[in-house]
Amino acid sequence: MMKHWTAPIYAFFSPLPSIQYVDGRHCHIFSCLGRHCKQTVWRYLDTGDKGSTSNLRKHVKSCWGEDTLTAVSDAANLNIARDAVKKCTINSTITAAFEQKGKGKTTYSTQPQTKVEIRLELDCLFVWLALTKECRVEIIHWVAESLRPFEIIKDCGFQSLMKTGQPEYYLPHLSTVS
Template sequence: MLERMMAKWNTPIYAFWTPIPTIGYDDGHRYHEFKCFKKSCSKSVRRFLDKSDATSTGNLHRHTKACWGADIVHLAMNAGNVENARNVLSKSKDGSIAEAFRKAGKEQVTYSHRQHMKMETRAEIVRWVTENARPYSIVKDRGFKNLMKTGRPEYYLPSPHTVSRDV
């Protein structure tokens, strides 16, 4: 029976979940429990097999978007099927899944789900300052710092002097 079900699990959303679910029973109801594939996540989604929505992927999509990011889910869904999506994910060596999907030629990626390293931050700020004719002092602007550090207060921002030197 599991083999029959696995043949139906072909949508790319399954690439973000362990390939073989746990089979269990809760109050007499049989379920498949899918565990999120992200190392830092311990979330799982149960799908009860005696319900009318036993093949629904709505909860898998909802969690995957919250955990991995809507842009990554969108790119994965363009991979066509679960095997193609898993192949792309397996080639993502540096943790940049969005970059891996971009290399697969599916779509232009505008940002990644991983935080920039210190030198990458400096390079991106220099690029932004020069391409958009921004003053070097913008890195000390209250609004800019608020946008950059919300949710990650330890995020490195260079000084105006460093930005001018790098330019």
């Protein structure tokens, strides 16, 4: 059966899957080769789609990132794909792991910004400063009125509370509040 596994998607998984019976059903269990991934993907052999790779692709997309999946999918054969996977690093954003299912805006990424994004951000910086001045005043007022130490700006709970509902909200630096 393994001789039919020539698709590049198999390069992301251990070359020899474990074979088990789960609830009396025969299945192959593929182990992901991601550096910190302990995930396994099961493929039952008593179904009509026993050769389907869609569940493997779905895992690779969430674990390694769509860019890596696309790049390796273009490989000519499985051996070339395996070499490419060895050289790859996981490139998905940290927010992919904590992706919001409902309303909200995803704002953080581990990937560096492009020059165009940096220029756009610098252009918007002056607008941000004008918008957050009133917010800074309110935070200073709240800290002073409730006799809280200025260190509260560094508190994770406070930051979470302030960013709830608006994750792009700017919190001023400790020295700005004090």
